[in-house]
Amino acid sequence: MKRFDLVIIGSGPAGFSAAVRGVDFGMNVCMIESGNLGGAGIMNGALTSKTMYELSLDYSIAARVDRGYRAGGLTVDYKKVRNTVIQAAKEKQYQMRSQIETFARSKHLKGGITLVQGMASFVDPHTVKVVGAADETLIQGDNFLIATGSKPREYPGIPVDGERIIDSNGILSLKQFPDRILIIGSGIIGCEFATIFSNFKQTEVHLLDRANRVLPYEDDDVSDYVAENLTKNGVTIHHTAQLRTLVKHPSHLEVILDYDDGHSKVLEVDVALISIGRDSNLYSIKPENAGLEPSDKGTLIINDNCQVLIDGKPSHIYAAGDVTGHSQLYSVAELQGRKAVERMAGKTGYPLDYSHMSTLMFFKPEVAAVGANEKMLRKQGVAYKAAYYSNKLINRAIAMRSTTGFIKILVSNDETQRILGMRASGPQASAYIVSVAHLINQGNSLGEVLKIFYPHPSVAEGIQECLRSIGKRSIYKPEAFPEDIYIREWKPE
Ligand SMILES: Cc1cc2nc3c(=O)[nH]c(=O)nc-3n(C[C@H](O)[C@H](O)[C@H](O)COP(=O)(O)OP(=O)(O)OC[C@H]3O[C@@H](n4cnc5c(N)ncnc54)[C@H](O)[C@@H]3O)c2cc1C
Numbered sequence: 001m002k003r004f005d006l007v008i009i010g011s012g013p014a015g016f017s018a019a020v021r022g023v024d025f026g027m028n029v030c031m032i033e034s035g036n037l038g039g040a041g042i043m044n045g046a047l048t049s050k051t052m053y054e055l056s057l058d059y060s061i062a063a064r065v066d067r068g069y070r071a072g073g074l075t076v077d078y079k080k081v082r083n084t085v086i087q088a089a090k091e092k093q094y095q096m097r098s099q100i101e102t103f104a105r106s107k108h109l110k111g112g113i114t115l116v117q118g119m120a121s122f123v124d125p126h127t128v129k130v131v132g133a134a135d136e137t138l139i140q141g142d143n144f145l146i147a148t149g150s151k152p153r154e155y156p157g158i159p160v161d162g163e164r165i166i167d168s169n170g171i172l173s174l175k176q177f178p179d180r181i182l183i184i185g186s187g188i189i190g191c192e193f194a195t196i197f198s199n200f201k202q203t204e205v206h207l208l209d210r211a212n213r214v215l216p217y218e219d220d221d222v223s224d225y226v227a228e229n230l231t232k233n234g235v236t237i238h239h240t241a242q243l244r245t246l247v248k249h250p251s252h253l254e255v256i257l258d259y260d261d262g263h264s265k266v267l268e269v270d271v272a273l274i275s276i277g278r279d280s281n282l283y284s285i286k287p288e289n290a291g292l293e294p295s296d297k298g299t300l301i302i303n304d305n306c307q308v309l310i311d312g313k314p315s316h317i318y319a320a321g322d323v324t325g326h327s328q329l330y331s332v333a334e335l336q337g338r339k340a341v342e343r344m345a346g347k348t349g350y351p352l353d354y355s356h357m358s359t360l361m362f363f364k365p366e367v368a369a370v371g372a373n374e375k376m377l378r379k380q381g382v383a384y385k386a387a388y389y390s391n392k393l394i395n396r397a398i399a400m401r402s403t404t405g406f407i408k409i410l411v412s413n414d415e416t417q418r419i420l421g422m423r424a425s426g427p428q429a430s431a432y433i434v435s436v437a438h439l440i441n442q443g444n445s446l447g448e449v450l451k452i453f454y455p456h457p458s459v460a461e462g463i464q465e466c467l468r469s470i471g472k473r474s475i476y477k478p479e480a481f482p483e484d485i486y487i488r489e490w491k492p493e
Contacts, residue, residue, distance in 0.1 A: 004030040005111070006344065007128060007141030009120045009285055012039025013330045014321030015147035016096060018337035019113050023103050025345040026110035030139055032130055034119040034284075036089075037096055039149050040322075043089045044169045046330050049192060051088040052171070053362040055081055056199035060233075060364070063201065067401055076200055078176045085172065122289040125310075125317065143316045143344045146300060146308070147337060148285060150278035150322035155184060158246050160274065164253060165246070167274045168193075177202035178271035182255055184243060186214040188361050190275035191226060195363045198233040205235045206269065208257065212239050215361075219374045221388075222408075222423050226363055229404065233364055238265070246272055280323045290317060299325030304351050306340035318344070327357060356440040360430040365405050368433035371421030371440045372410060374490065383413035383491040384420060389466035390484035391426040393476050396457040402427050407462040409436070411470060413489055417446040424462075432460040446470060 005027035008015045015031055016038065022029040036043040062071045103113045116139070118132035128144075130137045152167035154160070162170050168189055181197055183190045186209035197203040207214070207230065213223040214230070214237065227237055240260035247254045255267040280299045287294055291310045295301050300308050300319040307314040318340035321333030335352055342349050361367040377384045391397040391405035405426020412418045422436040439449055446467050454464045468474040469485050478485040 001127075001138045001140055002030070003140040003142075004028045004114070005141070006030070006143045006145065006341065007139055008032065008145045008147055009128065010039060010147035010149055010321070010323075011037050011096075011115070012147060012149045012321055012333060013041040014149070014323075014333035014337035015039070015145065016041075016337070017334040018145050018147065018320060018341045020099065020103075021338045021341040022344075023109065023111045023113060025341065027341075027345075028111050028114075030114045030116060030141065031100075032116045032118060032120040032128070032139070034117070037093045037115075038089075039147075041330050041333070042092050042096075044172065047092055048085050048089050048172065049168070049189070049196075050362060051085045052081065052196050053192060053199075055084060056196045057364065060199040060201070076177075076202065078174065078202075081200075082172055082174075119284060121284060121286040122292075125290045125315075128285075144290075144318065145337065145340050146282075146285060146287075146317065146319040146323055147321050147333070148281045148323050149333075150328060151281045152274065153277045153279045155243075155274045155276060158243075158272070158274065161248075164248065164270065165272050165274070171273070174271065178269075180204040180206070180269040181271045181273060182206045182208060182253070182267065182269040183273045183275055184208045185275035185277070186211075186237070187275065187277060188215065188359075190273075191215065191230065192362045193273060193275065194230055194235045195233065198230070198235045199364060201234070204269075206267065207235050207237045208241055208243060209237055209239045210242060212260075217375070218369070219408075219423070222367070222369075222373070222425075225406075225425065226361075226367060229364055241265075278322065278328055280325060282323055291315075292317065295325065297325055299323060301325070302336075305343040306336050307343065326354065327359070329357065329359065332357060353441065356437040358433045358437050360433070362430075363425075365402065365426045366429050367423070367425040368429040369421075369423050370433050370437045371419075373421055373423060374410065374488075377410065377420065378490060381492040382420070384410045384489070385413050385417075385470055386410050386488040386490075387466045387470045388486050388488075389462050389469060389474075390481070391459070391462060392484050393465070393481065394459055394462045396459045396461070397426055399457060400427055405429065407466045409463070409466050409470075411446055411467075413491060417470070419444055419446065419449065419467075422463075426459060428459045432458075432463065435460065436463065 006022045006029045008031045011033040019029045019031045100113045118130040120128045120130045194207045198205045215223045241257040244256040244258045252268045257265045306318045308317045320336035322328045358370040388408045392403040397403045408423045410421045419439045454461045465474050
């Protein structure tokens, strides 16, 4: 039986970042993976979907005819797109492998990483059994990190067949662009795939939205904006529609949708993509054998140090990433994985603060979010001012001929005028959102931020103008551009 300082189950962003941090502290780390190295951070997840998104966006830009250029004979082949996407995933996996191999054999460093391929399950609180392709091994550890992530949620009564009824794991098994696709679920991942398929213009895209708004947790103006852009891109959104049946015929799928207003619609599509959320991936590890008690949602509840409590006490078993029930984001998984190992090494460090966590949404154009939105602040009874500034007034966006987009910033409606949140859309929104995350993290007020020089021409200048407009000192005025600049105030009754 082999014994390690740290045994990690799962090699996604949580597991991998933890393994590398373990080496930083001189630990002997064993990382066990039953599927793809990198988990949903790489294959069938964040990296592959983003590669496909970037390719689809480039294609849609190349197909434009309103900018003075016209690409002749533009065609696209799904198999080649798929190969490019897989190549991107492999590129990252080889980087990860190179690092693992370096630390597996380095004689100059204390500690190292051993990658074991197989399915791990607890035998007792200090031992896991790993069932590999050819053998079974028992591995012991002083500390454990459970980083088993999540898996696509199943739609009751509609089993995935991997060919015509798929989930996000099945995108790369499609052999060609479907002529017609129904995307069931209008959360971030559903809207991303609707954007991707509509960008390539090879597929009739239907998006099923059970509510009356896509992204229902976002402010209504943001949800409506996203829905409008999807529709402009050719997506048919079926709002307030429930899926009654989906029947497989030899040549197509027949779908019946029931709308809240009482009417129904029969639709014919070729592929259905189920995208109704992700459930934590926990039970394969037999948590009961380690004395772990999952929550009702099948997640592992962790304390601020990412430790799982056993009998109410912090234990030697830690958890990080999607399995913890926190926001299912790459960055959260990575930071939690690091935090867990820092704690194991006796470092206290700074507590994880989820209030300035950024979320990126890869639509056309992209949308980025950080901190509070109006709905959250109203629920909490926090008075705020919301300033909206359209990209139509930003020189860089004008130069890019891409003025669809906006910056919306929320500040506290008191003398401190602290920055509480931002929603932004348009080119590069995913790049500059983090600058506002810093402002929120540091508790910056409007006055302090306005001391900074924003470089010109940059899309980020919109942040400055948006904040200036709150103090009535923007260069362009709401009076002249009432649809493009406005301030909204809210106070609890
Ligand atoms: C289509 C898609 C797009 C996404 N896009 C983004 C994005 O743009 N930005 C973003 O921040 N996030 C995105 N995410 C979410 C992000 O990928 C996840 O939040 C992140 O991967 C979670 O990391 P993790 O380490 O917790 O788990 P995972 O990445 O899920 O990794 C868990 C690993 O554990 C392994 N495992 C499970 N059980 C066992 C076992 N018993 N034994 C051994 N190994 C086991 C699994 O095989 C898997 O490899 C996306 C996800 C999907 C599906």
